[in-house]
Amino acid sequence: xxxxxxxxxxxxxxxxxxxxxxxxxxxxxxxxxxxxxxxxxxxxxxxxxxxxxxxxxxxxxxxxxxxxxxxxxxxxxxxxxxxxxxxxxxxxxxxxxxxxxxxxxxxxxxxxxxxxxxxxxxxxxxxxxxxxxxxxxxxxxxxxxxxxxxxxxxxxxxxxxxxxxxxxxxxxxxxxxxxxxxxxxxxxxxxxxxxxxxxxxxxxxxxxxxxxxxxxxxxxxxxxxxxxxxxxxxxxxxxxxxxxxxxxxxxxxxxxxxxxxxxxxxxxxxxxxxxxxxxxxxxxxxxxxxxxxxxxxxxxxxxxxxxxxxxxxxxxxxxxxxxxxxxxxxxxxxxxxxxxxxxxxxxxxxxxxxxxxxxxxxxxxxxxxxxxxxxxxxxxxxxxxxxxxxxxxxxxxxxxxxxxxxxxxxxxxxxxxxxxxxxxxxxxxxxxxxxxxxxxxxxxxxxxxxxxxxxxxxxxxxxxxxxxxxxxxxxxxxxxxxxxxxxxxxxxxxxxxxxxxxxxxxxxxxxxxxxxxxxxxxxxxxxxxxxxxxxxxxxxxxxxxxxxxxxxxxxxxxxxxxxxxxxxxxxxxxxxxxxxxxxxxxxxxxxxxxxxxxxxxxxxxxxxxxxxxxxxxxxxxxxxxxxxxxxxxxxxxxxx
Amino acid sequence: xxxxxxxxxxxxxxxxxxxxxxxxxxxxxxxxxxxxxxxxxxxxxxxxxxxxxxxxxxxxxxxxxxxxxxxxxxxxxxxxxxxxxxxxxxxxxxxxxxxxxxxxxxxxxxxxxxxxxxxxxxxxxxxxxxxxxxxxxxxxxxxxxxxxxxxxxxxxxxxxxxxxxxxxxxxxxxxxxxxxxxxxxxxxxx
Numbered sequence: 126x127x128x129x130x131x132x133x134x135x136x137x138x139x140x141x142x143x144x145x146x147x148x149x150x151x152x153x154x155x156x157x158x159x160x161x162x163x164x165x166x167x168x169x170x171x172x173x174x175x176x177x178x179x180x181x182x183x184x185x186x187x188x189x190x191x192x193x194x195x196x197x198x199x200x201x202x203x204x205x206x207x208x209x210x211x212x213x214x215x216x217x218x219x220x221x222x223x224x225x226x227x228x229x230x231x232x233x234x235x236x237x238x239x240x241x242x243x244x245x246x247x248x249x250x251x252x253x254x255x256x257x258x259x260x261x262x263x264x265x266x267x268x269x270x271x272x273x274x275x276x277x278x279x280x281x282x283x284x285x286x287x288x289x290x291x292x293x294x295x296x297x298x299x300x301x302x303x304x305x306x307x308x309x310x311x312x313x314x315x316x317x318x319x320x321x322x323x324x325x326x327x328x329x330x331x332x333x334x335x336x337x338x339x340x341x342x343x344x345x346x347x348x349x350x351x352x353x354x355x356x357x358x359x360x361x362x363x364x365x366x367x368x369x370x371x372x373x374x375x376x377x378x379x380x381x382x383x384x385x386x387x388x389x390x391x392x393x394x395x396x397x398x399x400x401x402x403x404x405x406x407x408x409x410x411x412x413x414x415x416x417x418x419x420x421x422x423x424x425x426x427x428x429x430x431x432x433x434x435x436x437x438x439x440x441x442x443x444x445x446x447x448x449x450x451x452x453x454x455x456x457x458x459x460x461x462x463x464x465x466x467x468x469x470x471x472x473x474x475x476x477x478x479x480x481x482x483x484x485x486x487x488x489x490x491x492x493x494x495x496x497x498x499x500x501x502x503x504x505x506x507x508x509x510x511x512x513x514x515x516x517x518x519x520x521x522x523x524x525x526x527x528x529x530x531x532x533x534x535x536x537x538x539x540x541x542x543x544x545x546x547x548x549x550x551x552x553x554x555x556x557x558x559x560x561x562x563x564x565x566x567x568x569x570x571x572x573x574x575x576x577x578x579x580x581x582x583x584x585x586x587x588x589x590x591x592x593x594x595x596x597x598x599x600x601x602x603x604x605x606x607x608x609x610x611x612x613x614x615x616x617x618x619x620x621x622x623x624x625x626x627x628x629x630x631x632x633x634x635x636x637x638x639x640x641x642x643x644x645x646x647x648x649x650x651x652x653x654x655x656x657x658x659x660x661x662x663x664x665x666x667x668x669x670x671x672x673x674x675x676x677x678x679x680x681x682x683x684x685x686x687x688x689x690x691x692x693x694x695x696x697x698x699x700x701x702x703x704x705x706x707x708x709x710x711x712x713x714x715x716x717x718x719x720x721x722x723x724x725x726x727x728x729x730x731x732x733x734x735x736x737x738x739x740x741x742x743x744x745x746x747x748x749x750x751x752x753x754x755x756x757x758x759x760x761x762x763x764x765x
Numbered sequence: 766x767x768x769x770x771x772x773x774x775x776x777x778x779x780x781x782x783x784x785x786x787x788x789x790x791x792x793x794x795x796x797x798x799x800x801x802x803x804x805x806x807x808x809x810x811x812x813x814x815x816x817x818x819x820x821x822x823x824x825x826x827x828x829x830x831x832x833x834x835x836x837x838x839x840x841x842x843x844x845x846x847x848x849x850x851x852x853x854x855x856x857x858x859x860x861x862x863x864x865x866x867x868x869x870x871x872x873x874x875x876x877x878x879x880x881x882x883x884x885x886x887x888x889x890x891x892x893x894x895x896x897x898x899x900x901x902x903x904x905x906x907x908x909x910x911x912x913x914x915x916x917x918x919x920x921x922x923x924x925x926x927x928x929x930x931x932x933x934x935x936x937x938x939x940x941x942x943x944x945x946x947x948x949x950x951x952x953x954x955x
Contacts, residue, residue, distance in 0.1 A: 681810040
């Protein structure tokens with residue numbers, strides 16, 4: 126069916142808009158939502174879209190953007206730290222998976238060339254699906270997340286040699302061996318493009334961004350960012366490299382620049398939209414006639430693919446000593462074929478490495494394996510992770526010496542999250558010999574803490590089992606100091622629901638967050654920027670000549686006033702008030718209101734204290750008057 | 766019945782011998798408001814409006830504190846400086862405290878004998894407390910005889926502290942029952 130471009134765009138967007146919130150509400154995650162939406166609008170159901178393959182090619186660009194964004198998060202130093210996981214874990218996964226698939230297919234009676242080609246193609250996992258799923262669950266910073274990312278990165282690099290190996294696997298000797306003279310030339314070109322990205326990124330792009338940012342025209346900055354990504358992708362493809370790899374590299378180069386966040390927020394919406402469309406087109410491309418023709422064969426192949434990949438990943442995880450529960454997550458996340466399989470399959474088809482029948486079956490199996498990844502992760506969340514978290518603390522109880530003291534098992538204070546913020550709290554309590562139990566999911570952090578005899582539980586504070594294991598039933602205070610605003614809310618809800626006896630002290634990212642936390646029943650809320658902001662303000666007042674004690678008091682007045690307004694607002698606000706999609710708009714609205722209030726009641730009636738006469742009303746309560754009074758006092762004392 | 770407000774100022778309650786016992790004893794009695802200043806204002810930031818409202822709602826004000834360097838702990842001085850404003854407690858239209866009563870409940874390190882012309886402190890205790898009695902006068906408060914527990918440094922005999930504690934509680938209960946004029950005045954004011 127042929128439709129206009131606008132109609133197609135509308136269908137894609139509408140499908141996503143309808144399917145994703147429903148899928149998220151059902152706990153399936155956005156990726157599955159998009160995929161299902163794709164199936165529904167696809168040729169085998171409603172048949173509302175056309176040319177989904179072309180669309181998929183365009184939308185694959187979302188993956189390229191995603192890697193650019195990932196690169197922006199990874200400073201070069203951090204990337205260097207990841208070299209072991211990338212080369213080791215990634216290398217082992219890729220070679221072992223290829224080998225297993227190769228041997229299995231050989232045993233099924235396929236020619237060795239075909240078997241090897243398929244092995245190489247399906248060994249690659251789906252960057253789009255894995256990263257989207259992990260980011261949505263905020264698991265990118267965990268051990269499993271980091272390793273999964275390392276493997277994906279290695280696979281991206283591996284696409285280059287695979288592309289050059291595939292043509293050699295032609296069964297009939299019809300293909301002309303490409304002139305080997307060009308190979309060193311292309312190697313030179315590759316080196317040139319990569320060097321160009323690194324050097325150009327540093328010496329051209331950053332100054333360019335500076336000039337553009339100086340022009341203060343937001344759309345031009347966005348256009349520059351997009352042009353940058355697209356340009357790099359084109360350059361990489363011209364020399365036969367993965368575009369995703371090139372933009373990733375560019376991202377890493379720019380991660381140290383001051384425009385990192387700006388670039389991130391500008392590219393992010395494009396990436397998300399394109400990825401969504403990509404997932405929809407994957408869903409739409411599932412070949413149901415083929416599936417219905419040979420349902421058993423397809424089912425076997427999909428299960429076989431996922432099983433082989435899973436087992437290889439799990440063994441890889443053991444070899445590289447990934448923690449057990451993290452290894453499950455790592456293996457579940459990566460056990461699928463990826464979008465590179467589509468590219469490589471069509472490439473192999475052109476070069477007559479694979480025939481039409483195998484190729485379409487291969488694409489179907491890979492697509493289905495991608496569909497099953499979100500499901501596999503749900504299985505992990507609901508079944509594997511809980512059993513694990515129940516077992517794990519008990520194991521730790523025996524392993525670590527501090528757990529052997531029986532009366533030490535229950536601290537009255539539990540701290541969830543031990544980043545910079547939690548550490549300050551923990552160190553203060555520790556200094557006064559108060560036992561604390563810490564819940565943290567960064568492994569590096571935990572080793573350090575155990576050296577200082579902190580009682581640490583590894584894991585996610587949202588898990589009820591972990592909370593029980595950490596002694597929440599007998600504790601008095603629960604401190605939530607995790608960085609993510611949304612995780613904070615989820616932990617708070619869980620703690621309030623299951624451990625109502627606990628007094629909960631919560632770190633809030635900002636005003637809006639603080640109000641949400643108050644409404645969710647937090648006993649004490651602490652905005653991370655409030656105290657330091659006030660301290661800075663007090664220093665400023667001092668620098669302007671206000672006496673230190675007066676400035677200090679001004680800070681205290683402000684703080685109390687602000688806290689009071691915050692609580693009042695939180696009380697007044699209806700729970701039904703829509704969550705504004707545009708956060709900055711909400712914040713601007715709040716700020717506007719606050720500035721109005723501040724001007725009215727900024728100073729308390731301190732002018733009446735320490736004085737012998739009552740002040741008239743006009744005279745008091747403004748910053749200007751206070752400063753004037755200060756000056757007056759000063760000159761008076763100088764005269765006397 | 767008179768309402769009593771106890772303004773309690775002790776910066777190191779964990780080390781206290783007499784005041785911990787005295788202050789605990791008068792908790793949860795109807796008509797007695799115990800107001801621990803150091804606990805309420807750890808940063809000495811006193812909420813003036815709140816404190817003035819408290820004063821208006823009570824008939825007898827008690828300052829309870831250990832005598833440090835012949836005076837009260839710092840927060841109580843800060844409290845006086847900020848809360849007893851001109852126009853509120855004294856001066857022109859400063860009549861909000863008229864008719865109320867004022868009493869000190871203090872402890873001293875030195876013995877009763879030391880607080881005399883012959884003792885090493887050379888003056889009677891009432892002379893050291895002159896700023897408080899004069900403050901009461903200026904604010905039109907009726908100054909009652911202070912309740913003093915002497916000799917904390919040497920005699921921390923639990924039995925004596927227990928006796929003094931009972932005495933303190935009884936004193937407050939008696940004060941609550943005294944004549945009703947002030948109560949009527951308060952009710953008129955508020």
